[in-house]
Amino acid sequence: MHAVVETPTYLTDAKAAGVSDDERAAIVLAVASDPTAGDVIPGTGGVRKVRIAGKGKGKSGGYRVISYYAAPDVPVFLLALVSKGQRADISQAERNALRTIVITLADLYRQGIAGRIREGGSSSRE
Numbered sequence: 001m002h003a004v005v006e007t008p009t010y011l012t013d014a015k016a017a018g019v020s021d022d023e024r025a026a027i028v029l030a031v032a033s034d035p036t037a038g039d040v041i042p043g044t045g046g047v048r049k050v051r052i053a054g055k056g057k058g059k060s061g062g063y064r065v066i067s068y069y070a071a072p073d074v075p076v077f078l079l080a081l082v083s084k085g086q087r088a089d090i091s092q093a094e095r096n097a098l099r100t101i102v103i104t105l106a107d108l109y110r111q112g113i114a115g116r117i118r119e120g121g122s123s124s125r126e
Contacts, residue, residue, distance in 0.1 A: 002035045003075035004028045010065075013081035017063065019054075027052050027065055027078070035069040035076040041090060045099040046070070047079065049090070054083075066090070066098070070106035077105060 006014075006028065014024055030052060031037065038050030047068050054062035066080040079098065082090075090098075 001032045002069075002072075004032045004078060005075045006078045007080075009080055010078040017081055017083040019063065019081065023054070027063075027081075031065065031067055031076050031078065035067075038065075038067065041066075041095060041098070043092070043095045043099060045102045047095075047098045047102060068098075068102045068105060070102070074106045074109050077102075 006024070014027075019027075031050065036048070038048040041047050041049050047066060050065045050067055052063045052065050062084055064082040064084060065078060066082070068077045068079055079101070
């Protein structure tokens with residue numbers, strides 16, 4: 001299982017789409033089980049669109065979870081959620097924005113973890 005981070009945008013989208021807590025947990029479990037699931041969206045720097053069945057809707061009428069998996073040492077980031085009934089495709093402007101976001105996302109995560117390890121290491125020696 002891989003670690004998963006639900007971003008504020010994703011959580012806002014999920015709430016707006018009426019995704020229940022149980023459905024959110026199922027989405028996290030599905031993505032954690034297979035972080036490379038779904039289709040890579042061209043022009044986004046590796047962002048994926050994962051089809052998730054909505055309660056009683058099946059995959060074709062469910063949700064599209066926009067996720068980013070950089071590497072095994074970085075969690076999967078759930079970036080957004082789109083209800084299939086709202087729209088199916090991501091515009092070029094949205095693709096460009098996603099690419100800009102993910103260019104530094106993994107590096108910032110790694111820097112944050114490295115900083116915490118250094119801080120923890122220095123405080124444990126004092």
